[in-house]
Amino acid sequence: MGTLTATSPQLCRWHDFSTTAELEQSAAHAILQAAEAAVRLRGAFHIVLAGGTTPRRIYAALRKADADWNAWHVYFSDERCLPAYHLERNSRMAMETWLNQVPIPPGQIHPIQAELGAGIAASAYAKTLKNIPLFDLVLLGLGEDGHTASLFPGHDLGSATDSPAVLAVGNAPKFPPQRVSLGAHRLSAARKVFFIVSGASKKKAIQNWLHGIPIPAAAIRPQDGIDVYLETTLFETDH
Template identity: 35%
Template sequence: MQLNQFADTAALNTDFAKRLVAILQQAINERGAAYLVVSGGKTPQALFTALSQVDLAWDKVTVLLADDRWLDDTQSDSNERLVKAVLLQNNAKAAKFISLYADTASAFDGVAQVLQRIAALPTFDAVILGMGEDGHTASLFPCSEQIQAGLAADAPAVLAVKPTTAPYERMSLSLPRLLDSRHLFLHLVGANKLAVLNKAMAEQDVPAMPIRAFLHHPVAQVAVMYTEHQG
């Protein structure tokens, strides 16, 4: 784990956007395509706006979410709605987007459809994770019955999750699918998130705080992009 601390969110987002653009450009140069996994919520919105304006061959970039609530993109709590409204604008409108949603009543009924879209994707170029106060990341919730399945070394690329401490069923990339990336980032804002990070680093119980699976991984390196201050 590498902790990168910034004076404020503006400084963090400027640096983060430069890093991501360099990664995506290298992927396009070397392989003709780039794959970026993002997370929803309030934290990355300014970063998304900055990225959307970057001069890049966005038509060669594929974007998908680390997880999403089982809602269609007309619903305000949909991460897909957020990504389309903020990231996939301006220059980034040309990027391809892969949805984690299917038109089924339950996320559990939609797994097969979503898995078809994800299963054949190559190694991601960058994955941007978030972290909840309980140490969950993506929709790998410690409170869910599905946590062991999502953390398993042989887990499929995606799984449906029903958290008991958060609303909505979810569709989430699994631990092994998220780890299959050239670069892993954890994007955190606020002193409370640093406290959670320190707790996660201090102990090894992964199901209790799933973010530990990334932070303590023997091979994967996580770059933590952190600032205490908004603005």
């Protein structure tokens, strides 16, 4: 594994792994370490989950962990405006892969009710987050176009300090067009942020990120910086 620094003004710690399995194992271990530290220091662990396909195997690994699940509080970075149990809902993937199989109290798992429509769901989720000034850990992925959560190029990223915590996204370039997403400023209100990136299709986005091109992922700027876990082949650029 290597650790390098990008030229972007965003503070990034880049961790590259020779195989996807090594990446996933290291990320799962880092998540559990963050949880243990948060519970020890503050008695609770507030984590925001990424959707999509990349974190699925990490979630599967976490369900086998010996963790203090009663102290976990789970939120979501974004959600698709689809019926509650639709196959492409982020919450369904996380529940089936992991959350339904560990004893986190149900009242401490907070899906986004995107089936109600983007505007209503965004407003309701902002109220859910109101009393959580800092997340302990935010997990995020990276799209081929550099998007993260449902923050897409050319759209409002919610980066300003007075931006809404949760955005109603319309006309997204990926299906479905209506989504709900935490804004960049709210996602940055975290003690730790991990990006989990795999797949050859992400290489151009990584090149742009390393070269300081302002992709949406570069708008996530927590005070302590971010950690990016990715495959070595994605780091084989001309940077």
